[in-house]
Amino acid sequence: MIATIVAKRIRSLGPALLVGVAGLTLWELVVRVFRIREFLLPTPSSIRSELVDNWSMMRHAVWETGRIAVSGLLFGIFAGVVLALVTTRFRSLNEGLTPLAVAVNATPIVALAPIFNAWFGITGTLSNQAVVTAVVFFPVFINSAKGLTEVHPDEIELMRSYAASDWTIMREVRIPNALPFFANALRLVAPLSVIAAIIAEYFGGPQDRIGNVITSNAGLARYDVAWAAIAVASALGLALFAGALIVERVSMPWRLGVGGGDSNNNPGRET
Amino acid sequence: MSTAIGGTTREHAVCIDSVDMAFNVGNDDEVQALSSIDLQIEQGEFVSLIGPSGCGKSTMLRLIGDLLTPTSGSVSVFGKPAHDARVDQDYGMVFQHPGLFDWRRVRANIELPLELHDWSKADRTDRSAEMLQLVKLDGFGEYYPRQLSGGMKQRVSIARALSFSPRLLLMDEPFGALDEMTREHMQGELLRIWKETGTTVVFVTHSIPESAFLSNRVVVLSARPGEVNSVIDVNLGERTPDTREDPKFFQTTTEIREALRAVEGAV
Ligand SMILES: Nc1ncnc2c1ncn2[C@@H]1O[C@H](COP(=O)(O)OP(=O)(O)OP(=O)(O)O)[C@@H](O)[C@H]1O
């Protein structure tokens, strides 16, 4: 059973891997054949060697940026979920806040980074964490609030027939109903947190973070190093995205394919 | 009509007193769903509601269950306002739509009302196993609802309503999605439970033989606005599989059919 699942996973990853390898090879060939200048586009192989040569610097940078992205992400998720719960509980608050949140969400929050630098100081991590939190907060809030309120009326009616309290309805119906909405938001904001952190770093601050490694090396015309840093950043984004998928799987076993949730269960025949 | 001064007479299980029900009052889409309904249901009675689609059968069940409030008139259940009966958990309801929670396994869905009533874990497990057997779903307890067919889901929702042995059962076309054999089996089981527990049943159906086989009385509703057209007493005695072939059974179904034909013709 496990073996077939693993085999299926690998088979489903196969095409993606193939396309990836083919893409990198093509890239390498195009750059070499057309003699594209280094500062326009370095070859994957030179990016790889810069990555290896600068590994300790890269590792430190990804750790610094990763810490900012993850802490901002967690705080933004927490704030978004808490506010969604509160606004669902008090309908009038919801009606006032949700349109506002949708409007704010449509504005480019990362553009606030220089202002946050002025507010929270440019040397610490707080300013960039605040940017990440602000970027993460709105999608989480909007989606969670939607999931908490868009419950099938039949389900509320059933709970009312049990004379269930609002709190019980929240716990037994609204929260489980909101999980898929929340998971969608999580898939969106997990990689977004890395993007937000890096863009925030473009506006200055300590030089040992991914965003600054990219800008400073690009400034010195060391484009292959900048590209190596970008590769590291995308790996970080991917890792967080994978984390979001795992959370989704674990929190919603009932959404797995038919039979997947209880492969160890041997049902009787229906009579 | 209901409780005598000394409290010696039993109150009615359900007493619907000149009830009108309209939706979206004052808007363009106002619907008069029910009009001047008067109906008393004795404790221990089995009453079926039958009538054309959209005539207000589900609405009537919701009024009894205090899930809707009548535009005028009053509904009392076991001598109290319907609201108090709901809070006291006097009834269990099987909705027209199974309404299972996707995130709960079948067993946990059946145990939901028991959890809300603070039953112990052991008692819950015992009862849900018993209920699964009753609706012939043993072995499916650990499934998720989306892994079941429509008829199986409906049986889970029946098991859920029966699980806490309510004094009053409100059932909205509970067997509509079942095949003929399962349907007859479930009818037999429902009658057995009804007899054993002395519970009162209000049962909505589209099936004439089903209403005749199950009920003490069949209430025929007319359409738009729903009104009680006629109430047919059914006297078939003890129900057995042979009842369905009894000439008296035939007579009853004919009577119901004619009443229905009269209201359908009037539409
Ligand atoms: N929530 C609602 N809002 C507005 N109108 C409603 C609502 N519920 C029911 N109605 C209307 O009330 C009337 C009766 O509906 P109801 O669901 O009680 O019919 P029914 O007899 O159960 O029909 P069926 O046999 O098809 O289930 C219909 O005309 C319907 O449009």
Ligand SMILES: [Mg+2]
């Ligand atoms: Mg109905």
